[in-house]
Amino acid sequence: MKRTQKNALAMAGLMTAATLFSAVPAMADDVITVDFWTAPQQVQYNYWEEKAQAFNETKTEVNGKIVEVKVQQMPETPSSEAGIQNAIATGTAPAVSENINRGFAATLAASEVVYDLSEEDWFQDVIEARAMGDAMENWAIDEKQYVLPVYVNPMVxxxxxxxxxxxxxxxxxxxxxxxxxxxxxxxxxxxxxxxxxxxxxxxxxxxxxxxxxxxxxxxxxxxxxxxxxxxxxxxxxxxxxxxxxxxxxxxxxxxxxxxxxxxxxxxxxxxxxxxxxxxxxxxxxxxxxxxxxxxxxxxxxxxxxxxxxxxxxPYNYADSKGLTFYKTDNVSEDQHEGAVEFVKWVYNKDNSAQSDLDWLNATTMLPVRGDLNDNEVFADSMKENPALAALAEWVPYAIPGLATDxxxxxxxxxxxxxxxxxxxxxxxxxxxxxxxxxxxxxxxxxxxxxxxxxx
Missing domain, CATH: 3.40.190.10 (Periplasmic binding protein-like II)
Structure with a gap:
């Protein structure tokens, strides 16, 4: 699908802060630099930086070039949403970011600046690896999926x-x-x-x-x-x-x-x-x-x-956010494919449970999984934290916010x-x-x- 930045300038007109990031630097001939933005929280930055370093060591290639993920925090003033919209309008958007809720995803989807993941084989593989089938029904926006949920706080x-x-x-x-x-x-x-x-x-x-x-x-x-x-x-x-x-x-x-x-x-x-x-x-x-x-x-x-x-x-409200891939002119096809390779690696069948355990230990926020109380990988953490184990019971029934801006x-x-x-x-x-x-x-x-x- 052809990239577009439809409505991006209009979105930027709502912003009051200048972008905090410069344009993506030119790539070396044999390296694809993929920008990944984390939430403006140090613990989340630390988690993704560690994952990026481990992934970079795999020397994964896309079209004969090595993928290198570069992690930085998204701006939080006046809001993280404002920072993302401003980056889209000024041609400095990352290839992928976390910290996206369903309502903001609907805004981005209406402007056609994010990818629909619902038909991607790798996306379905991640859903299966994390036992997310029930949860994903609640994330649909016009029967499409624009977010890979990362964490959820079931509100009870x-x-x-x-x-x-x-x-x-x-x-x-x-x-x-x-x-x-x-x-x-x-x-x-x-x-x-x-x-x-x-x-x-x-x-x-x-x-x-x-x-x-x-x-x-x-x-x-x-x-x-x-x-x-x-x-x-x-x-x-x-x-x-x-x-x-x-x-x-x-x-x-x-x-x-x-x-x-x-x-x-x-x-x-x-x-x-x-x-x-x-x-x-x-x-x-x-x-x-x-x-x-x-x-x-x-x-x-x-x-x-x-x-x-x-x-x-017992359906409840999901305080939940996840990952979105940006479809903007400044993000090349190679960079998009590199971002996908990184996220696939974090959440593939072999790594997803450990990745989610690392997230849980780093942030004390529940990863979006349907097997938190059944998967032996999480047994010790749930035993040590009965409050989280209790909340985990309601993760499959947690419904995110409205799909609207x-x-x-x-x-x-x-x-x-x-x-x-x-x-x-x-x-x-x-x-x-x-x-x-x-x-x-x-x-x-x-x-x-x-x-x-x-x-």
């Missing part, structure tokens, strides 16, 4: 284990009925809970903040995914969100009533006695908990995204018209008395369509 509930014990529950709730029973028990045993420091059910300061639109991915969208059984919210620029499931999801939050802690608190889970019953989990804080002697299974436990009926699949518009409108005004009612209600969310969801859906120009 994080429960105060001592509080659950006081309330008489041996495990975290899995269904809406079980959830309602836990919140009802909270109301009945407030005095007993105060003895262990618990004064509120739920911690979520962002519920009335439209400017923090991304938090709707983690709370509303996580709950909606489970209750709707993975039904989409958006398809082909059409809002297809299931209204009934959306109402039920909103009312799950409404069930907390006036017991929600909305004030800004820092590191609530490392307090000697956390003051809340539950929050949305934050996998990136696991190391912080360990540093403060918080033990998974004793101090906190994870519970799945709620479902309506026992046996339903209108995420900000959609969720800002949703919060302004739906969530924020609904919370005014919720904070005046007692727990287990969720206000009817029907009118709020109906108004929010209209606002989402208008704000994002949806059908």
């Amino acid at each position: 509930w994080q429960w105060n284990k001592p509080a659950l014990d006081v309330l008489g529950f041996e495990k975290a709730p899995e269904t809406v009925d079980e959830f309602n029973a836990v919140i009802a028990a909270f109301s009945e045993k407030k005095d007993e809970l105060k003895e262990i420091g618990v004064t509120h059910t739920f911690y979520r300061p962002s519920l009335t903040r439209p400017d923090q639109y991304w938090d709707r991915w983690f709370d509303f969208m996580m709950i909606y995914n489970g209750l709707s059984q993975g039904m989409p919210i958006l398809e082909n620029d059409e809002l297809v969100m299931d209204k009934d499931s959306a109402i039920e999801a909103m009312e799950v939050i409404g069930t907390f009533g006036n017991s929600i802690q909305q004030g800004e608190l820092s590191s609530i889970w490392i307090e000697e006695q956390p003051s809340i019953l539950v929050s949305i989990n934050a996998p990136w804080e696991i190391s912080l908990y360990e540093e403060n002697n918080k033990v998974y299974g004793e101090d906190y436990v994870y519970g799945p995204s709620l479902v309506k009926e026992e046996g339903d699949i 209108k995420d900000a518009d959609i969720w800002t409108a949703f919060t302004e018209v739906g969530m924020a005004p609904y919370m005014n009612e919720v904070t005046a209600a007692e727990p287990c008395n969720a206000p009817d969310a029907t009118s709020y969801i109906e108004d929010a859906m209209d606002a989402m369509e208008e704000a994002a120009g949806l059908k």
Whole structure:
């Protein structure tokens, strides 16, 4: 397919920062230099730099030339997405980069500056090697695949284990009925809970903040995914969100009533006695908990995204990003093929498990695999980190963000018209008395369509 930079200049018009990188240097006659951009995080740079050095030592050739991968961090100001768009517009794009979510991939795909990988044999081989079949269904954009997912943080509930014990529950709730029973028990045993420091059910300061639109991915969208059984919210620029499931999801939050802690608190889970019953989990804080002697299974436990009926699949929101290959004029065919050879080498049948184990150890973020709790390569790491092992159960059911560049518009409108005004009612209600969310969801859906120009 002919390379194009369609819409790249228009994309760059949105940028305010100059590119931080110079154009790709001229290649030696016998060397293909492949630029690989990592996320602007040192641990991720270190991981990919080590992989690139090992690959370069293999002296892999493309069309009689040796492939040499050069790793650098992508710019993060004003954002990594802005840095990539600016690089595309100025002819300095890398051959491949990580740190791409599904929404941004949709933007790049609409501009025809990234490769569709769905028909590539090597891509299918990687999916098989990493047991990713179920996960990839959720990454499709117009039935094509533009991203090779690297990591995923399944967003589920994080429960105060001592509080659950006081309330008489041996495990975290899995269904809406079980959830309602836990919140009802909270109301009945407030005095007993105060003895262990618990004064509120739920911690979520962002519920009335439209400017923090991304938090709707983690709370509303996580709950909606489970209750709707993975039904989409958006398809082909059409809002297809299931209204009934959306109402039920909103009312799950409404069930907390006036017991929600909305004030800004820092590191609530490392307090000697956390003051809340539950929050949305934050996998990136696991190391912080360990540093403060918080033990998974004793101090906190994870519970799945709620479902309506026992046996339903606990679909959740995937905080997930991956690799994308750029189809721009400054990236030669040899450089593209060299980038593919590098990624193939990292994730081929022989290397993928070790590569993903190295990633897990370096970043403490779960690689996108369907066998994390079954593959013996990961056995020791999962045994040493039961919190990650628990999260790994829900990796196959984690659904990434919407395939659109209108995420900000959609969720800002949703919060302004739906969530924020609904919370005014919720904070005046007692727990287990969720206000009817029907009118709020109906108004929010209209606002989402208008704000994002949806059908």
